[in-house]
Amino acid sequence: MTYLLNEFMRIRLENPLKCDLLLEGRSYLLPDIRCLSVLASLNKPASKEQLIANFRKALDTTDESSIKHLVDRLIETRILRPSSSEHELMPQVRVWQKYGWTDAFVDDG
Numbered sequence: 001m002t003y004l005l006n007e008f009m010r011i012r013l014e015n016p017l018k019c020d021l022l023l024e025g026r027s028y029l030l031p032d033i034r035c036l037s038v039l040a041s042l043n044k045p046a047s048k049e050q051l052i053a054n055f056r057k058a059l060d061t062t063d064e065s066s067i068k069h070l071v072d073r074l075i076e077t078r079i080l081r082p083s084s085s086e087h088e089l090m091p092q093v094r095v096w097q098k099y100g101w102t103d104a105f106v107d108d109g
Helices: 035-040 048-059 064-076 090-099
Strands: 002-005 009-012 018-021 026-029 080-082
Touching: 035 048, 048 064, 064 080
Parallel strands: none
Antiparallel strands: 002 080, 009 018, 018 026
């Protein structure tokens, strides 16, 4: 299976870093700012093994267990989603994108 970045996610550059999944209405903390380089470079589907290797390199660690846990957590929270599926609301979101209304999804409160 391969994975992509959730296309309707906002990363808040706060301390700690937060990922807001706008369609799901949930937020998650990112453990390290270096994760952003891997997430930002994910422009095509990647296997779990590729993701683990990319995070291991970015985080400069040999702790395979913690990297696997991180990738599993990103998949579980849907920050990374299976490339073979999308959120059920994405067809409606594309209509909103067409008209430039997607700012309505972002709550700055």
